[in-house]
Amino acid sequence: MDLTKRVLGVLLFAITVGLLPSSLTACDGFWKTPTPIPTASPTIPPTPTATLPSDIPAEVIAARDAALAFLRTTYPTKAPPEGISWVGRNTTPPGVAGVSSYEFVSGDWLLWIGRPEISPGTFIYEMELTNQQAFFHWTGTLDARYTVLESNLNVAIEVLVVREIVLSYVREHYPAQAPAANLAWIGERTTPEGATGHESCRFTAGDWTMTVDYDLGTAAPLVYQVELRNASTAFVWRGQVDAEGTVLEHR
Secondary structure, eight states, X not given: OOGXXXXXXXXXXXXXXXXXXXXXXXXXXXXXXXXXXXXXXXTSOOOXXXXXXXXXXXXXXXXXXXXXXXXXXXXXXXXXXXXXXXXXXXXXXXXXXXXXXEEEEETTEEEEEEEEEEETTEEOEEEEXXXXXXXXXXXXXXXXXXXXXXXXXXXXXXXXXXXXXXXXXXXXXXXXXXXXXXXXXXXXXXXXXXXXXXXXXXXEETTEEEEEEEEOSOSSOOEEEEEEEETTTOOEEEEEEETTOOEEEOO
């Protein structure tokens, strides 16, 4: 896979940990009408591997297995089954410093792992797992201890940006009630099977739930309707984000 294709994944991680709070509203060139996407622990026993080249670090294998274990728990009917064999290879381009990449294949499953070095000796793991036959597309981020920091199943990339824009807005205007910056969000496309013209996604993190809805294929400008609520504190925020990243709160 082209390493430059992964830049956006690293950008989203940087947004999640709060490194780029001021860049969210300057995404004019990035916004476009999204197309619906068809729908933690290092001690986890390793998944059998058919081929394990010597240039794939053991930490990458451990991160892979931790992610697969998480997927089987979170999406038991959709994730790769336990016990399948993976063929791996190092795909890091020659001469690239500070980031390495790897691919693992098992039948129709393709797993890409990027390992950027965010500080000397400290890595994170950006992952993309796809199975076109099963209409499965997952992206996730694990930290150096293989803890899942971000997980999204069949969620369009534009929706992830909308989520971060709303979270930044709520933290700015309601700092005492807003979600903490270090929450691990689990997202999933929730559009009913067979539905056309309307998309729905849901994100959860502890007591927090965010829903994002939007219409496709209309002449009207694209608008994302967002609701954020906390089941414990009863805090509720509703608003919308347009294609330019402008937030309009509903009072």
